[in-house]
Amino acid sequence: MSDSLYLDEARDPLIIAEGWMKDGKDVAIATVVETWGSAPRPVGSHLVIDADGNFHGSVSGGCVEGAVVTEAIDVIGSGKAKMLEFGVADETAWQVGLSCGGRIKVYVERLG
Amino acid sequence: MDPYALKTLNAERRARRAAILVTDLGDGRDRIVREGDLVAGDLGAAIAKAFRSGNSGTVEAEGRSFFLNAHLPQPRLVVIGAVHISQALAPMARIAGYPVEIIDPRTAFATPDRFPDVALHAEWPEDVLKRQPLDSYTALAAVTHDPKIDDFALKAALEANCFYVGALGSRKTHAKRVERLLALGARAERIAGIHAPIGLDIGAASPAEIAVAILAQAILAFRSRGLDAKGAAA
Numbered sequence: 462m463s464d465s466l467y468l469d470e471a472r473d474p475l476i477i478a479e480g481w482m483k484d485g486k487d488v489a490i491a492t493v494v495e496t497w498g499s500a501p502r503p504v505g506s507h508l509v510i511d512a513d514g515n516f517h518g519s520v521s522g523g524c525v526e527g528a529v530v531t532e533a534i535d536v537i538g539s540g541k542a543k544m545l546e547f548g549v550a551d552e553t554a555w556q557v558g559l560s561c562g563g564r565i566k567v568y569v570e571r572l573g
Numbered sequence: 574m575d576p577y578a579l580k581t582l583n584a585e586r587r588a589r590r591a592a593i594l595v596t597d598l599g600d601g602r603d604r605i606v607r608e609g610d611l612v613a614g615d616l617g618a619a620i621a622k623a624f625r626s627g628n629s630g631t632v633e634a635e636g637r638s639f640f641l642n643a644h645l646p647q648p649r650l651v652v653i654g655a656v657h658i659s660q661a662l663a664p665m666a667r668i669a670g671y672p673v674e675i676i677d678p679r680t681a682f683a684t685p686d687r688f689p690d691v692a693l694h695a696e697w698p699e700d701v702l703k704r705q706p707l708d709s710y711t712a713l714a715a716v717t718h719d720p721k722i723d724d725f726a727l728k729a730a731l732e733a734n735c736f737y738v739g740a741l742g743s744r745k746t747h748a749k750r751v752e753r754l755l756a757l758g759a760r761a762e763r764i765a766g767i768h769a770p771i772g773l774d775i776g777a778a779s780p781a782e783i784a785v786a787i788l789a790q791a792i793l794a795f796r797s798r799g800l801d802a803k804g805a806a807a
Contacts, residue, residue: 468586479583482576490574494598494631494640505629505642542601568640570601573576 474507474518478572487512488572489533493520497548498563508567512537520567521547533569542570574603581605582644589646589708593623598631598638625798646710647672648736648795650788653698653726654717655682658741662714662784663691669788671712676701678722698726712737712791714771718746724753731763737794739768739787768794 470476474490481488491508493500501522508526510516510533520529525547536543548564578594582605585592595616596603606612612620615634620641623629627645631638650666652659655677663673674692677683683695694701702725707713713730715723718741727750730738740750747769754764772786773793 475579475583475586479579482579490579492596492640492642503629544598568596568598570574570596572574572579 472517474509477517478507478509481509481511482572487537489536489569490572491520491529491533491545491567491569493565494544494568495566496563497565500563500565502565508533510534510537521565525565525567529567529569536569536571540571542568544568578603578605586644586646589710591624591643591645591710593620593644594642595620596640596642598640646708648710648712649674650712650714650791651676651707651726651730653677653713653715653723654741655679655684655688655693655695656716657780658716658783658787660687661781662787663688665784665788666791667691669792671788671791674701674705676726677717698722698729702726702729707733707735709734709736711735712739712794714739714741714787714791716741716771716787718742720750720753724750724757727767728754728757728759731759731766736798737768737791738766739771739790741771741783742769744770 468476478488478490489510491510493502493504493506496504502520506520508516508518508520508529510530512534514530514534516526516530519526529545532543532545545567546564582592582594585607591608593606594603595606606620608624616639619632619634623641623643627643629642631640648671650671650673652662652673652675655675659675663675666673674694675683675688676694676696676698678695678697680695683693685693707730713726713735715727717723723740727738727740740747742750751764755761768790772783773790775786777783777786
């Protein structure tokens with residue numbers, strides 16, 4: 462992933478996560494680690510989530526963020542990282558899918 | 574993620590320095606690797622490749638699974654000279670993913686009218702580069718033909734290890750420029766890295782064609798930049 466010339470600090474997920482951490486919030490970081498077919502966000506993209514379910518960034522075009530947030534709140538509670546997989550053909554495993562037809566793998570971990 | 578790793582990563586990104594976050598997907602441990610850090614074995618080779626390509630991905634090494642998230646600064650192009658070539662170069666480079674800044678103290682040239690939607694500085698390069706220093710993810714093209722304007726920026730670009738340095742002018746013009754840069758204290762082996770005459774040899778004739786030749790040469794320099802040479806120069 463390429464960072465912009467001047468980081469857009471107000472919208473940059475990793476900068477926001479650091480700010481939340483400084484404010485004493487519990488934070489989870491979700492990262493796209495693999496994609497197959499047409500995936501809306503490239504490998505390395507982040508969604509950051511706090512314990513109240515506030516989030517910034519994206520791991521898809523908005524298709525699976527809701528599910529990732531739910532899982533992330535779990536991860537914040539347990540401290541145990543999770544690997545999530547989403548795909549349009551995989552609706553039994555997850556209740557949400559990617560309408561673009563691609564598949565993505567998302568790693569969700571707690572910050573600290 | 575280790576909070577310290579996140580703080581370090583963000584500090585590197587703010588400073589426009591390349592860094593890779595390496596996460597062991599088995600136990601979740603992570604660390605930051607900076608460009609030029611030595612990492613042994615297959616993992617080291619994968620990290621070197623990620624620094625060159627800027628691509629993130631999962632790699633298998635030492636029987637473990639690692640995720641490499643490559644954070645490379647956005648490459649950019651600084652053009653010295655608000656001339657006809659620059660008018661074509663600015664939009665082309667922006668489309669190719671290289672944001673452009675143009676510096677020219679001649680206020681008759683550096684007008685927003687001639688350069689809409691471009692970061693334009695009607696100031697001396699000395700002043701602009703003091704505020705916004707060049708770095709190894711910046712390309713510099715000097716196209717004014719005027720030593721008073723070009724020379725300082727060229728020397729600064731060599732010192733900052735810019736991934737591409739090009740200067741407009743014939744071989745004869747460049748020979749004189751080399752003498753001047755030596756007199757300014759630039760190192761001969763660095764001066765030899767200046768692309769002059771500027772641009773890939775595509776037989777460019779018009780200002781727009783020269784812009785294509787410059788952009789292509791800068792892209793070639795970025796995509797083929799060697800980490801070893803960079804490390805040795807640092």
